[in-house]
Amino acid sequence: MIVQLTGAVRYSITLDPTVWIFDDRKIIFDEAFNKKSQTKEIEVDELKNASERFNRELNLERIKPPVNKSISKYEREKILKNTYVMPIKDFLTTSEIKKEATQARILTTNGDIILSLDSLTNSLLLFAIEGKPVSVEGPVHLYFGDGSNKDNPIKGINKIAIE
Numbered sequence: 001m002i003v004q005l006t007g008a009v010r011y012s013i014t015l016d017p018t019v020w021i022f023d024d025r026k027i028i029f030d031e032a033f034n035k036k037s038q039t040k041e042i043e044v045d046e047l048k049n050a051s052e053r054f055n056r057e058l059n060l061e062r063i064k065p066p067v068n069k070s071i072s073k074y075e076r077e078k079i080l081k082n083t084y085v086m087p088i089k090d091f092l093t094t095s096e097i098k099k100e101a102t103q104a105r106i107l108t109t110n111g112d113i114i115l116s117l118d119s120l121t122n123s124l125l126l127f128a129i130e131g132k133p134v135s136v137e138g139p140v141h142l143y144f145g146d147g148s149n150k151d152n153p154i155k156g157i158n159k160i161a162i163e
Helices: 017-022 034-059 073-079 091-097 118-119
Strands: 002-007 011-017 084-087 103-108 110-118 124-131 141-143 157-162
Touching: 011 091, 017 084, 017 124, 073 141, 091 118, 103 118, 110 118
Parallel strands: 002 157
Antiparallel strands: 002 011, 084 124, 103 110, 103 157, 124 141
16 A cells, blocks of 8 residues: 655655545645635645744743644544545655656556656645545545546556656
8 A cells, every 4th residue: 555656766755645644734635626725725824824933933932842732533533534635746855856857657557657747746646535545446546736637537556656
């Protein structure tokens, strides 16, 4: 249930979609292709970040180390009912794609698919259906950021090779 990200990258990484359910970067599938919803979410996040910075500056002498917030029962139930996607952009940034790279080869159980780096960078990986890992043709399905393949995602992905 893992996907390797290799090839013309500085760091080859192994993606484990089974742990993304607890990642704050995940997006509810139904909201992923709704640009209006994403814009509103970004604005709310920016406001929240600004308010946290302000509070930190006022309370510099009382800073405490961060504490992992436990998930409430309501949040747990919500997580287990939704279908989620994860933007792949952060993983590509972490792997540090080499300058000579021009494309990505998606190795699937049904053959290889070639994508431009731009297309891959803006893509989303479906990793959970109703809170459970993708088991049919998983571990992830790839959706283009514009939603153009929403009805026909790339499935059965085993490896992403940057070329």
